[in-house]
Amino acid sequence: MRSLLLRLYGAFTTLAQPLVRRKLRRRAAAEPGYAHAVEERFGHYDAEAVGTGWCWIHAVSLGEARAAGILIEELRRQYPGIPILLTNGTATGREEAAKLLQPGDLQVWQPWDSPGAVARFLDRFRPRIGVLMETEVWPEMTAACTERGIPLVLANARLNEKSLAGAERLAWLARPAYSALAAVWAQTEADSHRLVSLGAKVAGVYGNLKFDATPDMRQLAAAAKLRGQLPKPIVVFASSRDGEERQLLEVLKRFGALAPVPPEQEAVRSIARRVHDVQWMIVPRHPQRFDEVAALVESHGFAVARRSAAGAPAESEIWLGDSLGEMALYYGLADVALLGGSFEALGGQNLIEAAACGCPVIMGPSTFNFAEAAELSLAAGASQRVPDMEHAVTAALKLTENPERREAMSQAALAFANANRGAAERTASALLAIAEAASPVGEERAEPRLE
Template identity: 35%
Template structure:
């Protein structure tokens, strides 16, 4: 009965979800493009297809090494990448161009999922992390499409939530072919909510297998040369409520290092204008990445382009990872760590709990409480290059020490095919 009620509720909510999508598309036209994908109406695909689904930008970046490996090992298989957000698809296109196909993931109504499966007919479905949609998973299994949940993580809070709706969740969990969990606590929680023990394996996080293409390294070097010889720090993937704190931190940094530059990169493109205006309104000299203007005199450089965050990390001396001063759960700290630069965050990092534990245990990341503490930490490292470089090397060492999950995941997928 609960799966039926869930599907009916999704159907009832669908018109309002579409209206909201259309309304939010006023300031972000990309959200309105290909909106029929949300109803499962996508271009037909032929031949064997591997469907790879992630929710947004960070997860899409994390899938990149796996997708490259699958393309190399299965040249006759098409790969369809789906995401829930326009930023996720933009990131995928930037990474793969015409080597793979793209679509928005369908909303989780039975009709939308059926239409999608009829048109794509995937050989397997690979879902990243915690995108657990009952109809998506259940209808795939009814068509004998194996479902792999890779880089899987599940917080204790989420596990308790799933346990409250066990009758809805249990059939979905039993439909998952393989869970490749990031760590043993994640694996134990998946078993607890109904995944068969034989279908759960701890492979580690594929995010440690971060890949920085040579073209990205070259672009980062060129941008850094444009900035000139001065200290640069970046705040990546920031959310509403954080930018004002980060600008205050930059004011504190400038008091000790007048030539310092802050690269400020909002998580969502609809906030680019507001953040740039906020910085200018507070008296900072602002340059936007999209303007192409010289940046040597800027105090705040707003990263208002899509798919360039990894490159911008590489043009910086140290990084603050956003979504952590407010209760969003943080974003991936391994992207800056792979550049061998120090990593800072706020206290709200529950989405990357295991990764932060490993970074912090080896002193490759530091949490701060608010703008004043962040300004002090950044200023201190700007004054101590030896300590800054050692901090960054510790962060990179954590990345390198934990590589290998990608091999296990790709082998696991191919083996189970």
């Protein structure tokens, strides 16, 4: 029987639906993808969107969708023909996840966590198992899956200290939700301890799925060919976030403007000259910010060349990587990468992809989202930590001028990435074992089988 608090939560999420619709309309003004199939978010689907026995995988946004792609590839290797139902919460996540679909698969929006929307979703698709990627745990969804006998698991699970503190403040909702999960496979021991403290049944510490990603070899080959034609080394600010691009541009402007100085300040003159001897490139994390970042670059007095613009002048001071799905190309071009999300208090973006491409990384002070990966990378000699953007620019300049050090870091990055593979195989095997033991929804439990 549901607790009074959970029923109150369900009443709140039901009453909040008009506010959710208004928020979606506002988001759609900047990202049209949010206007697509809005009714799916409230459990209303096209007649042809039906099935049973799905392996349902929820990947809320871009990073989770990429991790889901690694897991799905391994699931298909171990169980060819497995039917996949994908749900997402953001427009970029849905766009990325759509690339994973094969004939027989289906993609819809994540249902809003109200009793009605969740019930309609589960009754329509009747999944054999539900897989939540990384962090997404919703109270109504976990309760509804428990009531229907649908095993719901959390894969590639992570929980930082900030998120744990937030969950503990809402322990009356969080604890029942985490304890209702059939299994949790954590990325690190630290994640495991935090998840267990919320009542989660951690069944293993399997590492990060993203170590099992294989960079696009065609992109790396194209990058290698292009690098031979470029006159300058390249520093890429990868997956930059709001506020960080301004930091970089202000440092570059300050350093670069110092060229006409007296001879006695030759050290300063040297910094300015070195800044101009490097090609700087910014790759924003979120595509809806591409135009905003281009305007920001120009407002700081820099010429900008966009990846999306055919024939963009190579001599532009700042290149803008305004494309999706080409991070291997950007990392392949880079002599060194600055890690986005680590120069504001945002926890850092994924540095594993850079390592897999053999790209040295310079990270700022904030890496709590990938704390263990960051520390392992530092210990392996694949990355360097600095306190702020000014030190990051200086460190990047030193690396571009030291090919021996740069090559050593590149090889360390490749070794670091290869040493931490294997999470996909372990996670897929454990997931399939649970799915095989589950009865299809609405049927009596029979011999274990995946349909």
